[in-house]
Amino acid sequence: MTMTAAPLAVLVSSRAVLPTASGSLTISPATVSVSPATGKIVSVVAEIVPRTSFPAETTYLDYTPKLLLPGLVDAHVHLNEPGRTEWEGFWTGTRAAASGGVTTVIDMPLNAIPPTTTVRGFQEKLAASEGQCWVDVAFYGGVVPGNADELKPLVEAGVDEFPAISPKDMALAMKTLKDCTTTLMFHAEMEEEPRATGPSNDDDDDPSTDVTAYQTFLNSRPPTLETAAVREILSAAHVAPSLHLHIVHLSAAQCIPLLKEARAKGVNITAETCFHYLGLSAEEIETGDTRHKCCPPIREGRNRDRLWEELVAGDACIKTVVSDHSPCTPELKLLPEAAAPGRDEERKSGKEETNNNNNNNNKTNPGDFMSAWGGISSVGLGLPIIHSAAKQRGSKPSKTPTITDIVRLCCQATAEQVGLSHRKGSIRTGMDADICVFDDADVWTFTRADMRWKNKCSPWEGHEFTGRIKETWLRGRKIFELGAQNGGFAEGKPFGESITEKRTV
Numbered sequence: 001m002t003m004t005a006a007p008l009a010v011l012v013s014s015r016a017v018l019p020t021a022s023g024s025l026t027i028s029p030a031t032v033s034v035s036p037a038t039g040k041i042v043s044v045v046a047e048i049v050p051r052t053s054f055p056a057e058t059t060y061l062d063y064t065p066k067l068l069l070p071g072l073v074d075a076h077v078h079l080n081e082p083g084r085t086e087w088e089g090f091w092t093g094t095r096a097a098a099s100g101g102v103t104t105v106i107d108m109p110l111n112a113i114p115p116t117t118t119v120r121g122f123q124e125k126l127a128a129s130e131g132q133c134w135v136d137v138a139f140y141g142g143v144v145p146g147n148a149d150e151l152k153p154l155v156e157a158g159v160d161e162f163p164a165i166s167p168k169d170m171a172l173a174m175k176t177l178k179d180c181t182t183t184l185m186f187h188a189e190m191e192e193e194p195r196a197t198g199p200s201n202d203d204d205d206d207p208s209t210d211v212t213a214y215q216t217f218l219n220s221r222p223p224t225l226e227t228a229a230v231r232e233i234l235s236a237a238h239v240a241p242s243l244h245l246h247i248v249h250l251s252a253a254q255c256i257p258l259l260k261e262a263r264a265k266g267v268n269i270t271a272e273t274c275f276h277y278l279g280l281s282a283e284e285i286e287t288g289d290t291r292h293k294c295c296p297p298i299r300e301g302r303n304r305d306r307l308w309e310e311l312v313a314g315d316a317c318i319k320t321v322v323s324d325h326s327p328c329t330p331e332l333k334l335l336p337e338a339a340a341p342g343r344d345e346e347r348k349s350g351k352e353e354t355n356n357n358n359n360n361n362n363k364t365n366p367g368d369f370m371s372a373w374g375g376i377s378s379v380g381l382g383l384p385i386i387h388s389a390a391k392q393r394g395s396k397p398s399k400t401p402t403i404t405d406i407v408r409l410c411c412q413a414t415a416e417q418v419g420l421s422h423r424k425g426s427i428r429t430g431m432d433a434d435i436c437v438f439d440d441a442d443v444w445t446f447t448r449a450d451m452r453w454k455n456k457c458s459p460w461e462g463h464e465f466t467g468r469i470k471e472t473w474l475r476g477r478k479i480f481e482l483g484a485q486n487g488g489f490a491e492g493k494p495f496g497e498s499i500t501e502k503r504t505v
């Protein structure tokens with residue numbers, strides 16, 4: 001049998017975001033040849049090579065003037081399977097990702113049952129994910145009291161690390177991992193000690209406290225909860241000087257000077273922020289609209305401005321932007337009747353009145369910000385969110401991220417953060433052929449019908465965006481095309497992989 005070279009697909013555009021020799025990014029015309037057989041980018045030419053230069057059997061697609069971007073790497077997603085699959089699952093969560101140009105998601109250890117805090121829990125998760133992933137999925141492990149012995153085996157199994165519970169557990173985790181090539185991540189919210197005197201902010205028994213007012217919830221989680229946690233982490237950083245420390249979902253801008261000062265002293269610490277902290281503000285959240293509840297909370301517009309500024313600052317401490325996609329059932333969101341959406345077909349079967357699975361001990365109180373589950377659904381919506389918000393801010397005096405900044409924050413740096421920069425997050429020869437075709441001029445409104453995650457509930461419903469994903473390619477094959485059959489999933493069968501290689505960078 002004669003071996004012939006497998007046919008290539010060639011993606012062309014007058015505008016692609018490509019890496020330069022120095023590692024920065026630039027917009028350039030590009031001809032990107034990908035191999036569906038190997039899943040890799042075969043070549044990148046920084047000009048438009050005409051169709052006639054390729055063999056007749058080559059698939060040649062000219063997307064001009066749409067943008068060719070690397071597939072996004074969303075480094076913070078909760079898929080909740082197994083155990084809380086009614087909240088989200090591999091199938092629906094990764095379809096939502098694929099529809100938004102996201103080709104890699106990193107699953108968080110918490111909220112699934114069992115959580116990924118032991119090697120056995122991790123293996124159960126892997127088994128549950130099999131055959132269900134429309135994009136590639138990697139995993140974080142979790143630090144909980146008493147599992148220090150599991151941490152090194154989890155790292156060996158290709159799992160990154162997640163937050164500690166008490167300062168003691170945190171220091172122990174740092175000590176255990178100090179010589180590992182991994183990242184220790186922190187959900188940075190903790191009560192200050194001793195509690196500040198004076199009027200208490202979170203006196204739930206006070207009948208004058210309106211739990212449907214967003215301000216009540218915001219007052220209960222002030223910036224000091226975040227700054228206190230950051231200070232605690234920094235005070236222990238000397239235990240593991242070479243370990244990479246990372247703050248997940250940073251919301252309070254007051255943390256920025258603390259982190260910058262530590263970085264200037266050589267502490268290896270970074271932070272991520274989330275699309276909802278950049279695209280939403282406390283002032284616009286209506287009474288009882290618990291779709292906006294997340295922890296730490298969405299803060300005021302002036303806080304948001306400082307987060308935006310840090311994204312493009314010199315030696316920025318905020319290196320990445322992620323979704324923190326964290327859904328639950330509408331029942332747990334305690335939505336007011338008018339805002340309550342359905343969860344796929346099940347709700348039509350008449351089961352929606354049974355609230356027995358509601359873990360919440362409080363009486364169901366629609367619009368109660370204090371009792372509602374905290375978490376926002378947005379996986380796959382990040383690029384339209386950040387692109388639209390950046391465009392809107394264009395007139396502001398402060399520097400605003402460009403499309404190359406966005407690719408740095410959502411593709412290149414997120415891949416680096418999770419140790420996948422050798423194969424993800426960049427349009428470069430030899431990398432996984434993960435491509436997002438983005439029409440940055442398309443103006444559209446996000447509706448419930450556009451939600452591909454399991455529970456059709458998100459504060460982004462009804463928002464108008466500029467920029468929409470037209471196609472997504474995973475390892476050399478088109479997995480999503482807007483408007484195509486089967487909800488855009490032309491391939492019919494998912495071929496996303498679980499990434500379990502032990503990280504080395």
Ligand SMILES: [Zn+2]
Pocket residue numbers: 076078108324326
């Ligand atoms: Zn999270």
